[in-house]
Amino acid sequence: MAHYAMLIDAARCTGCAACRLACQMQWQLPPDVFFNRLEFREAGKYPDVKQEIVPVQCMHCDNPPCATVCPTKATYKRADGLVLIDHDKCIGCKYCVVACPYDVRQMNDRGIPEKCRFCAGFIEKGEQPPCVSTCMNNVRVFGDLDDPNSELSKKMKEKPVYQLAAEKGTKPRVFYVKRGG
Amino acid sequence: MPKFERWMALPGVLVLAGLAGAVNKLIYGEHALGTTAAVPWGSLIAGYVFFAAAATGAGLIGAFAHYSGRPALASIEKPSLFLALSMLLAGFGLIGIELGNPLNMIYIVFSPNLQSGIWWMGFLYSIYMGLLMVECYFSQVDPANKNLKFVSAVAVVNKIAAVCNLGAIFALIATRPFWHGFYFPLYILLTAVLSGAAALAAAMWLSARRQGREADGEVMAALGRIMLAALVVTALANAGKVFLGLTGGDPALREATAAMVSGPLALRFWALEVGLGLLVPLALLAKAGGGQRVFRAAVMVLIGVFFMRLDFVMAGQMVPQVVVEGVQHVLMHGYTPTWTEWALTGGAVGAATLLFAFSETRFDLGTGATAARGKAGGTAAARV
Ligand code: SF4
Numbered sequence: 058m059a060h061y062a063m064l065i066d067a068a069r070c071t072g073c074a075a076c077r078l079a080c081q082m083q084w085q086l087p088p089d090v091f092f093n094r095l096e097f098r099e100a101g102k103y104p105d106v107k108q109e110i111v112p113v114q115c116m117h118c119d120n121p122p123c124a125t126v127c128p129t130k131a132t133y134k135r136a137d138g139l140v141l142i143d144h145d146k147c148i149g150c151k152y153c154v155v156a157c158p159y160d161v162r163q164m165n166d167r168g169i170p171e172k173c174r175f176c177a178g179f180i181e182k183g184e185q186p187p188c189v190s191t192c193m194n195n196v197r198v199f200g201d202l203d204d205p206n207s208e209l210s211k212k213m214k215e216k217p218v219y220q221l222a223a224e225k226g227t228k229p230r231v232f233y234v235k236r237g238g
Numbered sequence: 239m240p241k242f243e244r245w246m247a248l249p250g251v252l253v254l255a256g257l258a259g260a261v262n263k264l265i266y267g268e269h270a271l272g273t274t275a276a277v278p279w280g281s282l283i284a285g286y287v288f289f290a291a292a293a294t295g296a297g298l299i300g301a302f303a304h305y306s307g308r309p310a311l312a313s314i315e316k317p318s319l320f321l322a323l324s325m326l327l328a329g330f331g332l333i334g335i336e337l338g339n340p341l342n343m344i345y346i347v348f349s350p351n352l353q354s355g356i357w358w359m360g361f362l363y364s365i366y367m368g369l370l371m372v373e374c375y376f377s378q379v380d381p382a383n384k385n386l387k388f389v390s391a392v393a394v395v396n397k398i399a400a401v402c403n404l405g406a407i408f409a410l411i412a413t414r415p416f417w418h419g420f421y422f423p424l425y426i427l428l429t430a431v432l433s434g435a436a437a438l439a440a441a442m443w444l445s446a447r448r449q450g451r452e453a454d455g456e457v458m459a460a461l462g463r464i465m466l467a468a469l470v471v472t473a474l475a476n477a478g479k480v481f482l483g484l485t486g487g488d489p490a491l492r493e494a495t496a497a498m499v500s501g502p503l504a505l506r507f508w509a510l511e512v513g514l515g516l517l518v519p520l521a522l523l524a525k526a527g528g529g530q531r532v533f534r535a536a537v538m539v540l541i542g543v544f545f546m547r548l549d550f551v552m553a554g555q556m557v558p559q560v561v562v563e564g565v566q567h568v569l570m571h572g573y574t575p576t577w578t579e580w581a582l583t584g585g586a587v588g589a590a591t592l593l594f595a596f597s598e599t600r601f602d603l604g605t606g607a608t609a610a611r612g613k614a615g616g617t618a619a620a621r622v
């Protein structure tokens with residue numbers, strides 16, 4: 058069984074937002090709905106300051122609060138690690154939106170929450186998610202952690218990595234390369 | 239067909255406004271609400287919590303009247319059942335409209351997630367509604383039925399479980415420090431009793447006025463005493479919550495508490511929740527006085543508790559979550575209820591009022607309104 062995950066080397070990000078647009082095209086999203094976003098922050102101390110960019114999306118948590126709180130299992134975790142939403146089972150209570158610590162869920166016009174799907178369906182055919190393939194700087198690496206020969210597995214060993222808000226116990230499957238690591 | 243009485247025009251207009259709100263929500267969906275991805279729960283959730291908790295509180299007081307055997311409270315047993323049912327139905331109406339896909343609730347049965355507080359809420363409150371219907375039925379056809387004792391006992395356990403679980407829906411969300419912890423399930427139980435007593439006092443007083451008589455002084459005084467006790471404990475609990483919130487170690491908890499006492503929610507918190515909802519009723523109830531004084535305090539308490547629910551739901555979501563260290567787009571997330579939400583909330587108040595009034599004339603609640611239906615009902619109502 059695959060164990061899908063993503064590694065983001067945020068230090069390489071130029072902030073072009075092509076990933077966000079590619080994802081919106083892939084899923085035909087309206088302009089105000091997006092599954093991934095770029096966070097900009099200031100780092101360092103004057104006069105030695107710089108801007109850092111951190112891409113954020115659904116972390117496909119291994120301990121996903123969104124799925125724990127969902128009354129009908131509309132949000133569920135697949136064996137391969139993807140956290141998905143079954144639109145037909147969703148009652149639109151927004152409990153998952155409230156419970157997600159990463160603010161990645163948005164409601165669509167049908168009263169159903171949406172978020173990154175790790176491009177389920179495409180990745181099974183061996184394709185890469187467009188946010189990965191469109192990136193000119195190879196900021197994102199998507200792959201199978203159970204396959205020691207996957208690019209992801211190799212890259213994960215090269216540099217120290219961290220997860221966002223790991224202290225919340227969500228066990229995210231999106232990893233970030235430590236800056237200067 | 240229930241008979242129209244002049245005073246019913248007001249709740250009737252509220253129901254019509256609510257229907258307009260419901261149509262608007264059906265057409266425009268989430269866009270009809272003031273909620274956002276950052277503040278997904280708004281006044282309709284607060285309104286639902288208000289009605290569900292008040293319905294539970296009214297039921298608990300009815301059970302207390304039943305088991306305590308106090309003569310002063312005997313006459314509220316039946317009205318408490320019908321009032322609880324009316325408020326619960328109004329609450330269900332609100333949540334049904336708030337939900338994006340209420341028809342998918344069928345999956346609560348076919349694909350249950352027993353870890354979910356909302357699943358338990360659906361389960362426990364459905365049982366509560368069923369038990370209320372059974373109790374209402376027996377109260378009409380066979381009040382002395384020996385099975386009723388068993389049903390009532392199960393209902394008491396169910397009520398406490400239902401309302402505490404309602405609190406746990408919020409309290410179990412670890413990522414929202416203002417809600418998280420054991421405090422809210424207990425607090426909602428306490429304030430459910432407060433709002434339940436207030437709703438009962440208001441209903442008993444209005445019911446008597448509808449028939450052109452004064453409300454039973456002993457009943458009103460007993461309900462006033464329950465409200466007074468609940469108000470004192472609520473005031474202490476609020477003070478404790480604010481103190482611990484402001485001095486606690488969690489910055490998000492501190493900010494949320496500050497938002498309530500000195501931030502964007504402060505005016506509503508001090509003026510409506512504390513002033514109108516706690517202090518003025520406390521002052522009114524501390525003095526001896528007639529039913530009218532208790533009625534006034536009850537109405538203020540109901541308004542105050544509604545805003546208490548709203549403030550609670552808001553304060554838990556207003557402080558932005560820290561996803562990336564050092565990134566904060568806004569100081570506080572904003573939320574303003576839309577006209578649709580106000581109309582729906584008003585509609586629920588109107589619906590609960592009319593449902594209770596109709597059940598009063600249709601069934602024998604012991605309030606005298608059944609008899610008034612054929613005789614003085616119409617003219618008496620004109621005096622209200
Ligand atoms: S990031 Fe949010 S939506 Fe995604 S799996 Fe984790 S809790 Fe769920």
Ligand code: SF4
Binds near residue numbers: 126129170
């Ligand atoms: S909004 Fe839908 S997916 Fe989210 S918790 Fe409710 S039922 Fe589950």
